[in-house]
Amino acid sequence: METAYPEIAKSYKGLFPFRLGTTSYIYPAPILPNVMRLAPYLDEIELVLFESSGKENLPDKAEIRRLRELSTDWKVCYNVHLPIDIYLGDQRGEVRAEGIKVAEKFIERTLPLSPSVYTLHYSLKDDRGNDAPDLERWKTCLIQSTREILRCGVEPSRMSIETLGYPFEWIETIVKEFGFSVCLDIGHLLLGKLDLKGYLERYLGDTSIIHLHGLQEGRDHLGIDKLDGEVFDLLLPYLRHYRGILSIEVFSFDELRSSLHALEERWKRGSS
Secondary structure (H helix, E strand, O other): OOOOOOOOOOOOOOOOOOEEEEEOOOOOOOHHHHHHHHOOOOOEEEEEOOOOOOHHHOOOHHHHHHHHHHHHHHOOEEEEEOOOOOOOOOOOHHHHHHHHHHHHHHHHHHHHHOOOOEEEOOOOEOOOOOEOOOHHHHHHHHHHHHHHHHOOOOOHHHEEEEOOOOOOHHHHHHHHHHOOEEEEEHHHHHHOOOOHHHHHHHHHHHEEEEEEOEEEOOEEEEOHHHOOHHHHHHHHHHHOOOOOEEEEOOOOHHHHHHHHHHHHHHHHHHHO
């Protein structure tokens, strides 16, 4: 018997000037059942492929075909968040080689979906949780790894690099030289107490996807109703001129439902 999951109350397709989406882990089920339930209501679905281990995390070829059908049927697009447990700036060549192999595998499998954008982490940490001891060496390793990854056929214009817990200026030159876009993660910026307005002014023009989620008492990826009202007031004027993807990066139906309600109410209030 198929599990009965709650549904989104209304369609949000085309409601905003940007493309509104959320993650493929809203329901406690694999990717395909999530997409089947979300596709009628949103413009984009972020295929969250965070972990490189486990066959269930990467859709098989039959599932990819079905995802393509759903994209056509519901006019929904996908963006792909590549695994976060890869370390492309690691000083050890074998660690980088494994990360490159994983990234290539995930990109090649999902290319038939024609993703709007791939999101990649340039982790400052290694697989032991330690920060890179030499920033220049780390950046050189990132460049070498990225060149290898691009050989799998993905266009640089469809690759975004996510803002993490370190200043994005450290890698800004790399991003520009490869022709990548920016994934502006608002929650990460707030959690790291970085200058949100400064980042919006400096990077929004190069941003293809925004990850938006709330935070409370040091916990992020909560519903955006948990965001401070001042953050909304700062963000909304920028969003009115934004034409990329806004992904509500939460991982439960309740958090998505409260987020959609908060976004719509704030948007209407700002228009009145």
